Amino acid sequence: MIEVAATPLQLSAPSLGALLFQFLNSFGFIILATVGLAIIFGMMGVINLAHGEFILIGVYGTALTYHAGVPLPLAMVAGVVVTTIFGVIVERTVVRHLYDRLLDSMVATWGLALVISQLLLIVFGSSLDSISTPMGSVSYGPFSSSIYRSIFLPIVAVAVLGGLYVLFTRTEFGVKARATIKDPETARAMGVDTDRMYVSTFAIGSALAGLTGALYAPALGSITPNRGSTFLVEAFVAVVVGGPSVIIGTLSASAVLSVFNATGSFFFGTFIGQMLLLLVAIVALRLLPDGITGYVKDWQQRRRAEQ
Amino acid sequence: MNSDRVSRRSVLAAAGTGLGMSVAGCSGSGGGSSGPTVGILEDRSGNFQLNGTSKWQATRLAIEEINENGGLLGEQIEIVDPDPQSDNSRYQELTERLILQDQVDALWAGYSSATREAIRPIINENEQLYFYTTQYEGGVCDNTIFPVGATARQQLGIVTPYLADEFGEDIYIIAADYNFGQLSGDWVNVLAQENGYNIIGEEYIPLDETDFSSVINRIQDEDPDFIMSMLVGANHENFYDQRATNGMEDIPIGTSTAMAQGHEHIRYDPPALTNVYAGVSYMEELGDLREGENFVEDFYDRWPDANYLNQEAQNNYFSVYLWAEAVREAETFDQEAVIEVLEEGQEVSAPSGELTLDGATHHMEHEMRVAEADEEHEISFTNNERIGPSFLREEVEGGAGCDLREEDKTTQYVPSDVYDV
């Protein structure tokens, strides 16, 4: 039933604080869920429908190591490493045949997703024990919010985007990678090992998926082989709403979507929050067919021309 | 114009269709096996595998035990048990197969209510004897269906008053936003009306939601005496972890879904489930109340890799014995005859206690109890009470009740048929 939450929260300083923390929570989640997918889509023209399962590999890597007695931060590193290695293997065997075959890449990676999630079930069973969320909570008025989810993860998310920005604009690797993506022929002529660039970019995308998995391993609740879908829809929607530019796109789409998601959930309940997220995506696609960054690029070009 | 290309395309397509034919043609083997056969459709992959797998294991265990002890009416029972993969459309197909091709004498199938509803038209059309064993929202009154799990009324009826007596009468309801959750919420409302509790908040959450921060803030704002949680599935479990993160363990939670099915108290570190009170008919921790039997040990002997022996699995287990007993009494596997015997009302000795099948409603009188998880997630049971299917027996149809011995029915009643909710 579409039912407004029994008693909407009264607007007050503490409840606005709660809204802010909910927004941050959602913001961090969408960025982290999206960024790996966005790199692979934005830079390589491959839509990885197994993205959720890549994240899940990060979750499993982290959880299995943690349950074997390794401290959580180290276990997270293990999760990232495992996913990165897996990503490289997938790139070499599957994805390299699919560059710029966008639709084919969707179908093939969908198949891959089925395989991964079922293999996780066969090998590791129905579920792994969960990991408690660290860091506790911050209280204000009658409310409290998880420090890990609402403060730590959003900070990490923004830091990841910042790091990517530096990597792709300020380092030699970044320049080469972007040159490769833009025009592989020319890049090769200029002596760039484009093959290596593709592997590296895909590895970075996978590592980011692994990082997301590692970070959410203790915030996901149950760890079962079908949890990959938890991440996929939000990531998908955010990538498309964001448009082709990876960093700005992810950032802006995450901000827009989480504003609607958080305020919807806050005032009307989680159902409305979810519906708003999807409906905003549809409207955004209709109004900005090339995503937010497509629109921004147009606008920038006009501005630049004026100057 | 381009005859070469045209003709080679045709060749291939012709060959392709021919192949399709021949493959389709080899499937003709209809007809069931001669001996008694039971069908088990329980999820071992997909969304519901966590709960479905132990249901499947327990059903197999019971039938294998019967076979080891000489079978039924002198015959060994055959098992047909494909994996429906938590997919309702696959369930429909496999149900057709089990009924029409394998001609099963009894069917155990499905975890979710949606699955039950998906195959119900097929069950009804073929008048198939069908045991639905999940704890559920209640109200199904159907000729050939035996919903032997505890109903929402039975589960919530044991746990809600207990918590209200212990902690106070202000209740916040959170439930999954679908049939089971919404009807369970209605039942808490019914109990509140009957006993004068206050529902101070009520929220229904989509099944794929994993983020509960807004829910938690709203609960904090209302500050209830206890929460009634009918959250469902792996996504929703995250609520318990987030509750612990936010230091809300001191607000008790009553539930009909947590612990007894998905064994969250084992899969989560304390204190996620601390102070959670589940209204249950059975949990692994209860062991075996029968004399000289050890269900839990037998179960793990047979399935060493099993995760947990849950409430549903026990339902599958005892209902196999219930059916076997009825077959012996009817001296035939004929479904109509077996149903007739079952409708006389049966006693069954289950690990969870001495239970009675109510012949009129096809539901069980269960031994219900409250299972409480402490700071270390240790389970203790209190407030044992025998509760029958009173809603169907005494309340629906203006008090006349549902009596399947008297009339044919394929329906489901909901609380709003009787109560103003």
Add this chain to the structure above:
Amino acid sequence: MSTQDINVRQKPAVAATGGNTETLLATKALTKNFGGLTAVDSVDFSVTEGEIRCLIGPNGAGKSTLLELITGQLSPSEGDIYFDGEDLTGMETHNRIDTGLSVKFQSPHVYENLTVEENLQVPLQRTDRDTETVLAETLERIDLTEKADVRASELSHGEKQRLEIGMAVTLDPTLMLLDEPVAGMSVDETADVAELIRSLHDDGMTFLVVEHDMEFVRRISDQVTVLNQGEIFRQGPIEEIEADEAVRRIYLGENA
């Protein structure tokens, strides 16, 4: 086989002889701004029925923009476009084509996975011309009869260019817009295209050709318009333009 239904569209009397000049295409104060950059600046430009008008100018002069304004891929910031007496401004591209325009872009845009014949059929089936006759005639004209059943992806660059001109021709346009039809072609291929254009022109087709290759322009053209920095710089017969010092200077400035 009947030939009577070829070329059913009624055309105004062809005026190739010069005396009677009827304006076919005209732009009035046509302007296109990209932000602050004015790519086309208040251009009054016209193409007369029956002529081959060449549009030349250095890179960035606004030639392609002008063409895209005419076909409707861009919409003008100001000004109007008239064709055959109709106001095209604000009309969708596909509606403009229906008024008798046809266009061939700079880089070949043939349907790579279709055969030559199918490529020609795509535009042709929109007209009510007799398919078989026009197909045969066009294939002959672009010299691809032998390759009618070959996939376009297997054609050489020159063949693709010819095919694309052929595709534009099947629409039987009143005015044909060609954007650098011989870019990247060998000398022989260029000569073939020039001949193709001349023969179509002899049959009464009007052309607007954007071109860099002055040699090619000399082969085909009656009239040349020089565009520079979004404005019309010079206009006149080819000899006059070639002799013009100022034109040379802007070209040299560009190419030096």
Add this chain to the structure above:
Amino acid sequence: MSESVDAEASVLDRLRGRLEGPNTYGNSLPFWAVFAVVIAGLALYPQLVGVYTVIQTSRYFALAFLALSLSFIWGYAGILSFGQVAFFGVAAYTFGIIGLNFSSATEIMAALVGAILVGTVAAAIVGYFMFYGGVRDTYVTIMTLVIALVLNTFMAQTAGSEWAVGVAQLGGFNGMDIPSLTLGIGQSGFVLERAALYYALLAALVVTYLGLRVLVNSSFGLTMVAIREDEARTRTFGYDVPFVKLVVFTIGGALAAVGGVFYGSWGNYIDPTVFGIAFAALPVVWVSVGGRESLVGALGATVLIERMRTELSSGIGPIGSEWALVIVGGLLLGVILFMPAGVVPTADDLIARLRDRRTERGQSTNTPEEAIE
């Protein structure tokens, strides 16, 4: 060109002329001969096998409409919709709503028409929204998927009694009852069940398949292909591209809607999982494997893959049922990697190359009849 005197033959020729062309596989007499044999075989099939197999095959047939729908819009016009299931599901729900409220045979037939109409109009609205709004390529794919997901989330929570249209409860996550298709007038009708439903589906599929062949080999079909190959160029030949895409998408929606009605009445049930991502992916799987530019491939792949999935769910030989999803996923990966165009076009190409080699060696007279072996 041979002069055909026989009037009957010329009618057949004309018919074949309409059915054949570069946009379909299977353009020769041997193909039609095999086609006729297959249809005859399928017509006899229910007499040879058990009722379960008939019912099961009916289900595959209903799903095949979904495959035809996607093959048509994706394979021929390049529009990859991940949300064809939306129109499939909407039609099934509509059929249930109308059918439950009015139960005479005539009214159920009206429900059939109404449901297909609603599914078609839904596709037209979505199509208009997208194609006239400049939504393209992947964005179309994502948008259609999101639309299906919105319906999924929305329908799942319609369990309450307030979500009813007349006597028809939408039923939320637990789904909704759907009446069986009935042919007839007034109260007396012939219920399409089991073999009857099978024959109805078979007839509908054959008619649809042949109709689509005529369509894709017509000038409209060439327009679709032109848009698939190069949208911008096609616009400059005077084609109203958004309009053509809208028409194509609407036809695709109608086909999906037909499948939805059959599917709903097949199981007498529909639930929101038809809008879920797992079901939404299935048509993409069938069509990619069969070959998206091949209607016959899409049909064959649907039946074979679904059949395989069913068989695998009980395990095949030593392969346990737990490997079912691994095998399906692996198959998909393999096809995309090794046969990007799909099975039918790839195999067609292979046969062509073999034939070419034979021709070069001069050992073949190169008649189609020979090559059919």
